[in-house]
Amino acid sequence: MTETTPAQLIARSNRLGADPKNTNYAGGNTSAKGTEIDPVTGTPVELLWVKGSGGDLGTLQESGLAVLRLDRMRALVDVYPGLEREDEMVAAFDYCLHGKGGAAPSIDTAMHGLVDAAHVDHLHPDSGIAIATAVDGEALTSRIFGDKVVWVPWRRPGFQLGLDIAQIKAANPQAVGCILGGHGITAWGETSEESEANSLWIIDTAQAYIDEHGVDEPFGAVRPGYEPLPVDARLERAAALAPTIRGIASTDSPMVGHFTDSEEVLEFLASEKAPALAALGTSCPDHFLRTKVKPLILDLPATASVEEQIARLHELHAEYRADYQAYYEAHATAESPAIRGADPLIVLIPGVGMFSYGANKQTARVAGEFYVNAINVMRGAEALSSYQPISDAEKFRIEYWALEEAKLQRMPKPKSHQGRIAFVTGAASGIGKAIATRLAAEGACVIVADLDLEKAAAAAAELGGPDVAVGVAANVADAAAVQQALNDAVLSFGGVDLVVNNAGLSLSKPLLETTEQDWDLQHDVMAKGSFLVSKAAAKVLIEQRLGGDIVYISSKNSVFAGPNNIAYSATKADQAHQVRLLAVELGEHGIRVNGINPDGVVRGSGIFASGWGANRAATYGVKEEDLGQFYANRTILKREVVPENVADAVYVLTGPELSRTTGLHIPVDSGVAAAFLR
Template sequence: MTNPTVAELIARSNRLGADPANTNYAGGNTSAKGTETDPVTGEPVELLWVKGSGGDLGTLKPEGLAALRLDRLRALVDVYPGVEREDEMVAAFDYCLHGKGGAAPSIDTAMHGLVDAAHVDHLHPDSGIAIATAADGEELTGKIFGDKVVWVPWRRPGFQLGLDIAAIKRAHPAAIGCILGGHGITAWGDTSDEAEQNSLWIITTAQAYIDEHGTAAPFGAVRPGFEVLPEAERHAKAAALAATIRGLASTDKPMVGHYTDSAAVLEFLASEKAPALAELGTSCPDHFLRTKVKPMLLDLPADASVEASIARLIQLHEQYRADYAAYYQRHADDASPAMRGADPLIVLVPGVGMFSYGANKQTARVAGEFYVNAINVMRGAEALSSYRPIPESEKFRIEYWALEEAKLQRIPKAKTHQGRIAFVTGAASGIGKATAARLAAEGACVVIADLDLEKAQAAAAELGNTDVAIGVAANVADADGVQAAIDATLLAFGGIDLVVNNAGLSLSKPLLETTEKDWDLQHDVMAKGSFLVSRAAAKPLIEQGMGGDIIYISSKNSVFAGPNNIAYSATKADQAHQVRLLAVELGAHGVRVNGINPDGVVRGSGIFAGGWGAQRAATYGIKEEDLGQFYANRTILGREVVPSNVADAVYVLTGPELSRTTGLHVPVDSGVAAAFLR
């Protein structure tokens, strides 16, 4: 049974975290103090429950809390060695924990434990950080809030900050909270509702003051030539730039991308102050830890050609890496962790939007959300005053903090396909659906392309949210439709790494009954369709410079002369030779091209369910429901081939173990001697 105090804390946290105006994803923390019975002594024990390290308020559950004994936590005050050694206090929190399980205590635990209030909220609202980063933030705090909110100069999160805020509460009995310079807000209350209302009052009061007293154009005038492009034009340009930008952002390690063209981003990029403000970078630690110390901003007009934009982005990326290395060298000492990478996580393109990057789609999306937060902060600060983030040296201390390094080391080992973006055709059923599911399970972002959009979207939803998979319509026989599907992939995930040409259909007829229409239909979907998909995907694969994989789901019929199957088998032979041709052509770009030759896959197959099964059963003189077993009985292993068997082969061919394999056809047919490759 959940402790009532904990239940209140979770409910309050979820409400606050659900609104991005209150705090960003995984940003801020909340706490409550209360009692439980000590299972050893049977006596009441006073506890602190506080959101643990790395958790998110909006989705917080009881297991995401750290529970600490307050007597032991407060006793740490007597052994605190001072700011030069305060990192040691985080390790000391482990000796204050109560019971088993729960989350690891965060650096902000001291703030919650030492402040003499039953309930404490620490949040990162855009309006509050706008005041916290204004050049005259202290003066504004007094003017906006009076004696209800106290200004706290910037101090790195830690034990000393907890001591400072505890002292402020004691010295200012009328105060309900404080503005933390360059950082955010903290509020408190005797009850959970009071703490929540105090937090919301600070946030809404700050925003109301900005709205009433702020200048109408905080970012200045629109720069001539940097106006927002029409939606279709900016999306087309974004898709054309995406692969190149992702390749640049992945110089040190592969990244997944996210594209944003929200009104806030486009307005900022069109403004005259954008270059100077972007150069200042973000301020709140949660912001710049996810967006890097500053973004990379393309300095060309919105209508610059794709070719000119790419050339300039390459130059700017080289300069960005040099600037970042210089930033590291300016502040690193012998105890600093090694430089983690010099590529930008935020790339801004005027008139087009923002590209953000991370190790996976969620991280990339959240990085973009944080930069939108930063834009909102800059807008508020510039509306009232001028934006002044914390010093660069302090940003470095946070970014390369030993505690941050320890947090990074706790991240679980990446799955084999994490950071890879897969495009699978015919993926709403059968082999394609099983392949998409296997790749997603191994960490890939997956685009399920299918002729039926509703089925594609439904299949994608089965795999998770849009950070995992999306469904797109794709008639692979139509060049424009294929290009639109590839562009959608680039806008959704920033690039493409892995293509599975699986879409297909079949008509089982003898030669004399096969019409020209039958022939054209099968060749359009499989031979031409595979060609169109491979051609459209090859361009971004090459532009990224990250290598990649193209897989053809061919068939044992590409080498086996089965009865009444002229059109299908001929087009499968066409696909099989495309594998060889493209392996040779794309190898110089690190793109591997391989094929898989399954036997008849009956279970879950859209092809077999669509009439092909009945036709093949009639050819062999058996019942349609016996077709799978019939195929199995004629193999060496005597086992039926199912969609997951083919998906397993795709996984192996595109994984790290076969990184030197290209131009190969892998039989997945349980052994059909007549289809042995010679």
């Protein structure tokens, strides 16, 4: 081997991880063994490079590799205390690291170090797991692969599994890999190219056998009434159910959602075998760690009414929680971590699709991808045989594994707004964009709602793309457009927690020059628009049963009588009173409603750029470019107000520190005595 060994490993890993037929996101691991010069002794030293804990093959970089001294790693065999204490070996890997060691070694390090091959791939392909979870998987392995692939009975990942595979490799020199019962595949080779080729051969051979010998309807016949709804009706029903389902999934802790109505999901849910197969749960550890041991599946047809489905979902949720509690109590010991929550992470709605959940959008999306993997696995196993995942007892040993708990404890503390979903109007520029930016920085998922869809999408892309923010079109003066924007929001992230009524415009004119059209336009956008957004959002917030926040970006003009400003100031006063009215009405649902009264936000403001600034400058007899400083000079603090100051106020109002505050207006005006609240 040469110094290119890590580069070869990374290139192979990226190729294997880029194709979902080979392995799931962040699933599997790869390794390479080679020789480098020890900088301390100046002599050659054998090293093991292996994908570290928590990394993803498709995006693996050298920083994601753990680097160990192979002689020290293999010497652990002599101190291995046995199966009952094998978890201790993970800590022992730290004493085998070379130099700084790179990434943290994963539980599968022993598999890679102990197997006598220069290159090893451990993957979770759907076709391979289908064989691994078939009731007669061992016989299928022999039939499909002959003696080139060896069956390994289920064993939890760890040091003993590494010993098992190393022994199988030694006893079967003709073999190129193995099927790990209930789990996945492992392949090896003396070159990187050979290991990759062997991995792909196992995956493709398994899939070809399923395609050739599998039955035509592995999930059975279609259940009448459970067929997919037409696309528009499907999305409408999904949006109607999403708030209820998110509330169910977030009973123990707030969750972000993801919706999938892919062909695989809809086909599975329409089939007669779906209820029984779903109840068996997933098998591959990577799958059920992301999806929980099994999903919640609605047992009503797509033709049932929304009201019937919502009522039944609440009943099924109560049953699910009781069942999960029983699962925990049946398998927990005195040393087990506390129960982590009894809510489903996968909710299946026949005819509609799948809702998946996680602490953030990426986790929710990946959970859904993993369940699609599980569906593909079940299809393959049922096509050839019968699907038989590992037992609940074994699932529990992994789900509540001390090593898994330690990994969770090492995760960074969540930010203040993690798990919250913010809907911000007028968010493509100015104050709205600053608010969206701040909330995203604090961990929230953000719907950038704006009249200009192109600008909304661009602003969302700046915030980090679809796992952080999405742009939607929103004419807030149109009830149908507002409802569609809210539907888009709940289908993007599962629901809404935090609404910011920021969209606005202004025409600065004296009374006699203000037309009826001027009056209607400003009231339609801000007074009526805020009402429509709050009404549509409140329905979501109430159905979620998670409380929430509505924030109005009003103005100091809501209490200050300035010149030449009748329409704008009147509509801002309307908004200010909406805050008080809704705070009273929505409080029983845990929904807080507050307002912010900025003044003179010139920099980055769409309102000022559209002509308002020039009019206000003329009104006050100053140059337009001096307007910001003019506003600052008339304040108590003599400091200009910028969009980020308003965003800071939204962050504080919607954060944990002011959880008992509602009906409040916060001035963000550097101190305008005439606008003091009384």
